[in-house]
Amino acid sequence: MAPLSETHSSTPTDNIWLGASKILARRNVPELQELMQLRKKGWSASDLDLYFKTQGEVADNATLETERGWYRNMKRIMGELDKAAEFVPSSTKFRFLDVG
Known part of the structure; x- marks a missing residue:
């Protein structure tokens, strides 16, 4: 993985790689990816x-x-x-x- 400074903006407001979810998603753990998808699905549930x-x-x-x-x-x-x-x-x- 390339360092953040080489591929992404260095300002926090422009950097889409910052934030707990974004950082954890880069770890490429299948179980984590599945949990994040389930969380996203849950937040969109009307009930x-x-x-x-x-x-x-x-x-x-x-x-x-x-x-x-x-x-x-x-x-x-x-x-x-x-x-x-x-x-x-x-x-x-x-x-x-x-x-x-």
């Missing part, structure tokens, strides 16, 4: 808006029990991800940016 609206209403009106269940699941999932990929450093001071 998707209703699904997200319903999910938003459920989240906005969650009971304390539902919130606790969501928290436990997220904690478990993040623990699994950390165990697999070591996201949280164990040998240095832990710092994070909360953007939520």
